[in-house]
Amino acid sequence: MKTEKNKILVVDDDPGHRTMLKTLMGGWGYEIYLADDGSTGVDMVMDGDIHFDMVLMDMKMLKMSGMEALEKIVAYNPALPVIIMTAFSSIETAVEALKKGAYDYLTKPLDFDKLKLTIAHVIETLYLKHENTTLKEQLSQGFLREKIIGNSxxxxxxxxxxxxxxxxxxxxxxxxxxxxxxxxxxxxxxxxxxxxxxxxxxxxxxxxxxxxxxxxxxxxxxxxxxxxxxxxxxxxxxxxxxxxxxxxxxxxxxxxxxxxxxxxxxxxxxxxxxxxxxxxxxxxxxxxxxxxxxxxxxxxxxxxxxxxxxxxxxxxxPLNERSEDIPVLSLHFMKQFAQKNQRDIKGFTPEAMDAMIRYAWPGNVRELMNSVERAVVLARGDYLSLDDFPFIASQTYQKGETGTHGDVTTSGAGNFSGNGSEKGSSTVDIPLADVERDAVLGTLESAGGNRSEAARRLGITRKTLLKKLKLYGKA
Structure with a gap:
């Protein structure tokens, strides 16, 4: 356990009771700080100059009640244990305090043995949480990727x-x-x-x-x-x-x-x-x-x-320089948003995934994430198809010549539209600036001219979108 004394904030507008508690708990080996009303107690917690291990607070105070102070402290730091003490030992008040985040509830006149045990339990719980965190860190091996997906x-x-x-x-x-x-x-x-x-x-x-x-x-x-x-x-x-x-x-x-x-x-x-x-x-x-x-x-x-x-x-x-990661990123986002929206989505159709790998993604991973979320929410089948990503088909394969990409022959939207039509061609040998321009303007059109929605779909800020539109002469 840490060597420095545990810090306890006592909030009570009765000066005699405050002094008694400071003497009593100081004798138990704790470092005690005092506040004479709820407002002062809240300020001391929020200032952050002292990191308290727990708060012992009276319920009935004139300037700010213990209940109101409890709400503010819990809202600021839910992990800080607050023990409420009061002479009004109604069950309703106790339940309300606990519902609002109080760690425990003591009645006046205080039972000093119970107080001592309650404080010890709080400190022990904090220590065990710290030890558990430390143990997990010791058990974790190697580099922590912190939610970073991709092996390209x-x-x-x-x-x-x-x-x-x-x-x-x-x-x-x-x-x-x-x-x-x-x-x-x-x-x-x-x-x-x-x-x-x-x-x-x-x-x-x-x-x-x-x-x-x-x-x-x-x-x-x-x-x-x-x-x-x-x-x-x-x-x-x-x-x-x-x-x-x-x-x-x-x-x-x-x-x-x-x-x-x-x-x-x-x-x-x-x-x-x-x-x-x-x-x-x-x-x-x-x-x-x-x-x-x-x-x-x-x-x-x-x-x-x-x-x-x-x-x-x-x-x-940029995402178009790590296209090998698009399938695993897409599946990750699909599972995440399917669970969040309670949708039973099993995966992507091959042509949808193929089109996603080929798409330029000017908004990078953020655009991919937003696009998959939209597709999951609006999907009509068990698998996400190219129909769920209409902007990809309309923006990635718009030029007039047929081209090849690796071992796959592309005939524009024909390979990815889902209806066998052949119009447009691949983006091979098309300048990236042109692909980006088509992507931005196409997304704006599919969003019905709503610039905020288009920016959201592209994964860029509205300010960035306006700059691009100005560059294209479309502002």
Missing amino acids: PAMTALLETVEMAAASDAGILITGPSGTGKELIAGAVHANSPRRKMPFVKINCAAITESLLESELFGHEKGSFTGADRKRKGRFLQAHGGSILLDEIGEMSLAMQAKLLRVLQEKEVTPVGSEQNINVDVRVIASTNRDLLKMSQDGGFREDLYFRLNVITLEMP
Whole structure:
């Protein structure tokens, strides 16, 4: 068991009762912290400055009741055990507290022996959970793939690099098109690193406005800006000792890049509204679908930050460069969504799978996943056929000449339409840009002109779709 004392937060608005509990439980070898009302107790838990092992809380308090505080604490951290104590020992109140997530329920006046046994049981349960997790980690052998599917040469080479890079503490930059699985690779780096037992925190830099990004990354003090009603730890402090993924870092402004660079150099953060510098130990993993080197040369990205982040580069291959993985990925998604939607889908027809392997997949794995989900939900038979992927037939084989692909002769949609018609030809020798343009415009047409739906089917953001439409003169 861990050598430091277990930390217990006592929340009670009766000062005499608080003092008594601190003396009593302190004598049992626990480190006791006190809060004089439910609101203060909730704040102490959410601030995260102290990692409590359990909370002992009175039910009846003036400013915020124990029931209300219980709901807030459970919503914030469901794994933190909360024991409710009250003089009102009605069965209804006990049941309500337990339903809302209380670990146990004690009545006043407290039976000290029962209190001691209850606390010991909580601590023992936490210890056993920790031991079980540790044992599982010790029993697991070799590289943890973290839900990464695929054995193509491209993925095998990538994962070999990931395994070597994970063992170090060097900064990592993951590059590649949208939808290729950059976040999964980042997770694999953390899961196989010496920091794997510590937090892995993710933040999408493109999803948060510039005015809020600094607060999200570095935290803020209470009252530091409008709406800052309580002190908050930033993502870097949440990831202390572990790893942080800065997704879409190419979207970060130059001003924020300068602040991030300082954090990486000094290994300390300054929360918004504070003058205190807080030391932080975090491994930074960044990802982007943009060319940061070119951006740095053009003045859109700080060159010093680029080289600070880019110690090791992991380049994600697009799905059309790892087509060997399409069958196993497709089957994985089919089983996942069939179970989720309670559909009895047995597999794919040969022509559907053949067409999927040949399709360019401009939205990469995300597009494949979304397409299989749609097919599973709308399928009318036991097997997913080409009719369940109409955009593939209409977009992949549209040109006028018959061509060959390996040992298979393709006569356009005739091989994949399911009705024997022969119109169009293969995509062999067709520029990839043309294939992508046909895929985007065809998906938009099949979605009835709904750009949000078309973006979802392609596995790209609506913003990216609008950029492509503008490029095609279709905005």
